[in-house]
Amino acid sequence: MKSLSPLSYVPRRASLQSAGLGPAALYLGAYLLICFLSSDPIVLLAATFGAALAGYGCHAQRAVRFSLRLGAFLAVSMIVINGLVTSRGETVLLRLGEWPVFGRIDVTAESLAAGALIGLRAMGTMVVIGVWSACIDPDRVLRAMHRTARRSALTATLISRLVPLAAGDQARLGEAAGLRGPGATPVGRLAMAHRLLAGSLDRAVDVAATLELRGYGQTAPPGADRPIASRFDRRFQVAGAVLMVAALGSIIAGLPGLTTYPGFEYEPGPFSLILAGLFAGGGLVTWQRGRGPNARRN
Amino acid sequence: MRDATETGAVDPALSIEALSYRYAGAASGTLEGVSLEVNQGEFVVLAGPSGSGKTSLLRAACGLVPHFHGGELGGRARVAGRDTRDFGPGDLADVVGYVAQDPETQIISTTVAAELDLPLRFRGDNPASRARAIEEVALGLNIAPLLPRTVSTLSGGEMQRVALAVALVTRPPLILLDEPTSQLDPVAGDELIWLLRRLNEEWGVAVVLAEHRLERCLAAADRVIAMDTGRISFDGSPRAFLEHAVDSKSELGTPAAVMFSLAGMDPLPVGVRDARATLRVRGITAPGQSPVSVARPSEETGESQAEADLRSGTGRSLRRFVPGRRERRKGNGRALKASGLWVELDPGDGPVDVLRGLDLEIDPGERVALMGRNGAGKSSLLRAAAGLLEPAAGKIETRGGVALLTQNPGDFLVRESIGEELSGESGRAALDAVGLDLPEDSDPRDLSGGERQRLALAIALAGRMDGGELPDLIALDEPTRGMDRRLKDGLSGLGRTLSDRGAAVVVATHDVEFAATFADRVVLLGDGELIADASAATVLSGGWYFATEVSRVLDRPGLITVEQGADWLLGEIANGGGA
Numbered sequence: 054m055k056s057l058s059p060l061s062y063v064p065r066r067a068s069l070q071s072a073g074l075g076p077a078a079l080y081l082g083a084y085l086l087i088c089f090l091s092s093d094p095i096v097l098l099a100a101t102f103g104a105a106l107a108g109y110g111c112h113a114q115r116a117v118r119f120s121l122r123l124g125a126f127l128a129v130s131m132i133v134i135n136g137l138v139t140s141r142g143e144t145v146l147l148r149l150g151e152w153p154v155f156g157r158i159d160v161t162a163e164s165l166a167a168g169a170l171i172g173l174r175a176m177g178t179m180v181v182i183g184v185w186s187a188c189i190d191p192d193r194v195l196r197a198m199h200r201t202a203r204r205s206a207l208t209a210t211l212i213s214r215l216v217p218l219a220a221g222d223q224a225r226l227g228e229a230a231g232l233r234g235p236g237a238t239p240v241g242r243l244a245m246a247h248r249l250l251a252g253s254l255d256r257a258v259d260v261a262a263t264l265e266l267r268g269y270g271q272t273a274p275p276g277a278d279r280p281i282a283s284r285f286d287r288r289f290q291v292a293g294a295v296l297m298v299a300a301l302g303s304i305i306a307g308l309p310g311l312t313t314y315p316g317f318e319y320e321p322g323p324f325s326l327i328l329a330g331l332f333a334g335g336g337l338v339t340w341q342r343g344r345g346p347n348a349r350r351n
Numbered sequence: 352m353r354d355a356t357e358t359g360a361v362d363p364a365l366s367i368e369a370l371s372y373r374y375a376g377a378a379s380g381t382l383e384g385v386s387l388e389v390n391q392g393e394f395v396v397l398a399g400p401s402g403s404g405k406t407s408l409l410r411a412a413c414g415l416v417p418h419f420h421g422g423e424l425g426g427r428a429r430v431a432g433r434d435t436r437d438f439g440p441g442d443l444a445d446v447v448g449y450v451a452q453d454p455e456t457q458i459i460s461t462t463v464a465a466e467l468d469l470p471l472r473f474r475g476d477n478p479a480s481r482a483r484a485i486e487e488v489a490l491g492l493n494i495a496p497l498l499p500r501t502v503s504t505l506s507g508g509e510m511q512r513v514a515l516a517v518a519l520v521t522r523p524p525l526i527l528l529d530e531p532t533s534q535l536d537p538v539a540g541d542e543l544i545w546l547l548r549r550l551n552e553e554w555g556v557a558v559v560l561a562e563h564r565l566e567r568c569l570a571a572a573d574r575v576i577a578m579d580t581g582r583i584s585f586d587g588s589p590r591a592f593l594e595h596a597v598d599s600k601s602e603l604g605t606p607a608a609v610m611f612s613l614a615g616m617d618p619l620p621v622g623v624r625d626a627r628a629t630l631r632v633r634g635i636t637a638p639g640q641s642p643v644s645v646a647r648p649s650e651e652t653g654e655s656q657a658e659a660d661l662r663s664g665t666g667r668s669l670r671r672f673v674p675g676r677r678e679r680r681k682g683n684g685r686a687l688k689a690s691g692l693w694v695e696l697d698p699g700d701g702p703v704d705v706l707r708g709l710d711l712e713i714d715p716g717e718r719v720a721l722m723g724r725n726g727a728g729k730s731s732l733l734r735a736a737a738g739l740l741e742p743a744a745g746k747i748e749t750r751g752g753v754a755l756l757t758q759n760p761g762d763f764l765v766r767e768s769i770g771e772e773l774s775g776e777s778g779r780a781a782l783d784a785v786g787l788d789l790p791e792d793s794d795p796r797d798l799s800g801g802e803r804q805r806l807a808l809a810i811a812l813a814g815r816m817d818g819g820e821l822p823d824l825i826a827l828d829e830p831t832r833g834m835d836r837r838l839k840d841g842l843s844g845l846g847r848t849l850s851d852r853g854a855a856v857v858v859a860t861h862d863v864e865f866a867a868t869f870a871d872r873v874v875l876l877g878d879g880e881l882i883a884d885a886s887a888a889t890v891l892s893g894g895w896y897f898a899t900e901v902s903r904v905l906d907r908p909g910l911i912t913v914e915q916g917a918d919w920l921l922g923e924i925a926n927g928g929g930a
Contacts, residue, residue: 061503062461192465199473206441214459221503229762232737232755236777236814240765248765259456262419262440266449267459267517268473270441 059119060186060220067111068339069188072285074197079293080338081107081185087300087332088177092310094170095321096303099329101177104184106336113187120176120183127179128172135168136160143316167313186216199269206264210257218260219253226252292338299331362432364525364557365389365412365447369426372407372416381407383581384426389559391524394551396568397561398585398592398603399578400835401800405561406452408578409527412559413449414440430525444470448518448526452833454510454534463505463513464498467520474521488520492546507534507758507829508725508861515543519550525557526550532567533832536724536861537896544568563835566605566864566900569593570622577603593619602836606864606900606913613917614924626904635923684750686823686855687713687736691745694731694879705731707879708745713857715751715823718850720866720887721859722897723876729859730758732876733826736857751823752815758829760807764795769806773813781813782806784821784852786845801838804830805845821854831862843869867891867899867911887911 064070069077084107087100101124108117138155142163149158191213198209226249230240240248308325312318365388372382382404389395397405410416417424418439428435431446440449451457460466467488471481489495494512497505505513511534518526528547532540548571550556562568569575575592577585585595596604597612597619604612607626608619616633620626694706706728713719721729734740735747737755756763766772770791773781782788785805789798795806808827815822827846831839839862846856846869860866866873866887873890875883875897883890888909892902901916910916 058503061501063501064462190461192460192462192469195459195469196472217503225757225759225762226765228739229757229759230765231739232757233763233810234754234777234781234813234815236775236781236816237773237810238766238771244765256456259451259453260459262415263451263457263459265419265440266413266415266444267470268441268444268521270439271444271473271475 058220058224059115060183060216062187062190062217064190065112067188068285068288068341069107069111069184070190071283072289073281073283074189074193076286076289076293077189079297080289080335081181081189081293083293083296083300084181084332084335085178086297087303087328088174088181090300090304091174091308092170092312093308093321093325093328094173094311094319095325095329096310096332097170097173097177099333101173101180103332103334103336104177104180106333107339108180108184108187110336110339110341111184111188113184116183116187117180120179124172124176124179127175128169131172131175132165132168135171136165139164139167141314163313163315163317166311166317170311170313182216186220191217195264203270203272206269207258207261209269210261210264214260215253215257218256219249222249222252222256288338292335296331296335299328303328361391362429363388364391364393364431365559366429367408367412367426368428370408370411370428371423371425372411373423374407375421375423377422381581382411385578385581385583386426387576387583387586389525389557391557392551392555394548394558394571394573395560396565396572396575396589397559397578398565398575399561400602401563401833401838403578404581405578406529407581409449409529409559409561411435412525412527413447414438414443415449444523445474445521446523446525448521448523450511450514450518450526450528450531452529452533454507454514457514457517458502458505458510461501462498463494463500463502466502466513466517467498470517470521484520484522488516491550492516492519493542506725506730507832508536508539511535512539512543519556522554522556524555525559528558528560528562530562530833531560532562532564534725534829534861536722536727537863538724540564540567540861541896544571547571563833564862564864565603566607566622569605570625577601589621590618593621606916607904610901610904610913610916610920613913614920616920616924620904623900623903630904633924635920684715684823685712685748686715686717686751687711687747687749687753687857689732689735689745689747692732692735692742692747693744694728694735694740695743696731696740702743704743705879706735709876709879709881711874711881711884713824713855715853715855716850717855717857717872718846718870719855719857720870720873721857721876722861722863722866722873722890723882725861726878727876728879729876730828731879733828733857733859736824736826749824753824753826754808754811754815754822755826756804756808756811756828756830758832760804760830763807763810764803766795768792768794772806772810777814777816778809780816781809784812784816784849785809786848800833801841804842808845821849821852823853823855824857825849825854826857826859828859829861830858831860831865839865840868863891863897863899867901873897 084100084104087096091097105117137158140157140159140161142161144162145159146162147160151157194213195209198213202208226245230245367385367387370382370385371380373380385408399405407416410420411428412430414435430443433443458466460469464485467485468481471484489498492512492515494516497509497513511531515531532543535543544567547558551558560568569589572589575589576583577592585592593604593608597608611619620629689709689711692706692709693704695702695704723729731740733755735742736749737753768791769789785808787802787805787809795803798806830842850856858869870887873887875890888911891897891899891911892908895903899911901913902911905916905919907919910919
């Protein structure tokens with residue numbers, strides 16, 4: 054018997070887990086879109102908060118915490134790396150002089166802020182992926198893939214199984230890394246990420262082979278595998294549509310965000326605050342009356 | 352393209368003609384001119400050492416080779432008349448089921464029920480027929496309680512049973528299995544073999560079973576095909592195969608057959624019942640009917656009552672291991688001491704007790720086999736000893752460090768060369784300790800299975816050796832999975848070397864034959880509790896499932912290895928028993 058990885062999907066009678074794949078994808082897709090494309094730190098923070106709130110509403114606390122930790126690590130890494138490799142910006146905080154290979158290194162407030170913005174995007178994206186992984190049944194994704202992309206088992210595997218496979222591998226590899234003797238070369242994050250990616254892709258190929266053996270390429274009679282409707286579908290369709298329209302609208306309208314080079318430029322207007330409010334409050338859509346996050350933890 | 356339904360003729364379940372195959376980028380071929388036919392309703396065991404081509408042959412027989420693995424293929428393979436060159440694995444899914452070696456790569460869905468449902472959905476079955484098919488295969492394989500479980504919480508053995516159930520749920524006329532019992536406990540392993548036999552007899556399913564533990568399956572087989580370096584070295588009946596194996600001194604002979612051969616007896620037995628029948632015919636006392644003249648281990652260890660309890664089926668009193676004359680190699684401390692140990696895990700539906708008030712002490716220098724059914728708590732005990740699991744109650748103490756090698760040694764190998772994995776003095780000392788002498792620039796991925804396992808163990812040991820002295824406890828979780836006898840012997844030798852140097856070596860294993868050659872003490876767990884703790888000779892000769900084949904044939908306390916059994920038989924023959 055094993056313990057579950059924080060990103061593992063656990064079947065529960067929560068809203069997002071019960072909803073159809075389309076409405077759930079629309080809802081979480083809006084969060085993913087805003088995290089990818091927005092340059093407004095308030096909106097990004099609000100979207101991250103909203104996604105975390107959505108995860109808590111579906112009892113995916115472990116996934117949210119794990120994603121936040123990973124996202125925070127990525128964010129800090131981005132700040133440090135961007136601060137060291139980019140010398141653009143007007144506000145020089147630290148002059149580190151000439152370095153071999155890197156040349157002259159000046160740490161500027163603008164480069165740190167630009168790194169933080171990328172980091173915020175990464176953190177929000179990680180939380181959305183974490184909630185998706187813990188709440189969306191990969192079997193539904195696979196069945197949807199079977200209806201739409203019957204000829205490529207590998208594509209179906211990569212879309213529906215790569216995150217669960219990587220989550221499982223990450224748990225095993227992390228455990229093995231903890232069991233290495235103190236005299237063995239420590240497993241750095243880079244080596245671990247490399248091994249994890251290579252291993253997960255290898256296993257994805259094995260899983261794709263298994264799918265083929267199970268008859269993935271067979272054509273089922275029409276209507277044999279119709280998705281089952283859920284009472285939560287309407288809720289996520291409406292919320293997802295509103296958030297998606299707001300996200301696309303802000304992008305099409307060219308909502309200004311944080312400009313970092315050559316100097317800071319950021320003036321959040323009322324639309325930024327409305328958008329932030331929408332995405333932060335949108336996280337409550339997953340919550341059910343009397344079924345708070347303490348009802349059952351994963 | 353020809354299909355059996357088109358021709359009206361009854362095609363063999365599997366027909367292979369002059370099949371040669373080389374994996375993409377490989378220097379040499381894996382299969383060389385293999386020809387065979389498996390008729391419908393036949394039960395074939397595929398034998399051969401590791402790397403002999405068994406897995407590649409099975410992959411070719413279900414279309415994965417060449418459609419998925421690429422490479423160069425010569426000759427032809429036909430499944431139910433369909434040429435695998437023209438039909439891919441998806442097209443063959445209705446006529447062949449395949450269970451691969453590693454069940455973890457074969458479980459795709461979230462829950463067991465969904466996993467069983469998947470191939471039926473792909474085929475387009477309606478909900479009612481899907482439900483019936485799932486119910487029947489779940490009952491047949493005794494996995495009904497697993498149906499609602501999340502697959503990520505299954506143990507290796509449970510996964511293997513689920514993988515088999517998925518292969519069977521569509522009722523294909525041919526099923527190919529690649530070491531399906533490698534992660535199963537002896538009870539589940541035996542059940543699986545006889546279930547296959549029943550499916551074979553009642554449903555007419557042709558079975559091709561690649562297996563290392565031949566003593567488990569020969570009695571169920573109609574025919575044995577042995578492979579060596581990519582070619583078929585033998586094709587015939589199980590008894591003829593054993594004669595071939597013994598004559599050629601290959602490592603493929605079963606313990607009972609080798610024992611009979613060493614004792615100069617024939618015919619060689621293909622199973623326990625066969626061996627017992629021969630003993631009766633030869634006038635050797637029927638098992639379990641008279642006292643025996645061999646020296647009982649109980650006389651040496653003072654365990655006579657416990658042994659009698661085990662033999663009479665009340666093995667729960669075997670909770671005391673008396674070290675006897677075993678030498679304590681290091682001080683007076685225990686390598687492991689568990690007192691009232693409770694451990695719980697959360698498989699997703701709330702915490703479950705996996706160890707229940709366990710009391711256990713292991714001394715430095717002991718060789719212990721930790722046995723029990725799947726889910727008995729073996730791995731959890733080792734993980735608690737290594738600090739990976741916190742006790743829910745009680746305590747577990749280790750003295751002088753623990754090196755634990757988990758079930759997948761590959762998880763320890765993350766870098767491109769041995770030198771990058773292990774550098775400096777402590778790295779070299781660890782490599783010496785496991786007897787691995789390879790160039791530092793060797794790529795771990797190029798090593799054999801046994802070498803990779805040793806390297807992973809060296810990584811776990813590195814830096815835990817105090818002045819060249821090993822840690823007090825070295826634990827290995829299911830290390831013999833997928834190993835042939837030569838590799839197991841190598842591992843057993845390594846275990847002895849490590850224990851001779853003062854470490855307690857604890858191996859969680861389902862392999863009773865390995866436990867008999869490796870361990871001097873066996874701890875048997877059941878449902879998280881200690882069921883038996885005694886010498887290997889006592890525990891492994893005291894029952895039906897957790898007993899070696901020699902013990903099952905002779906049913907004599909203390910006789911568990913081939914050599915012991917052969918000596919006893921020779922003694923009986925000399926005393927006139929085999930006249």
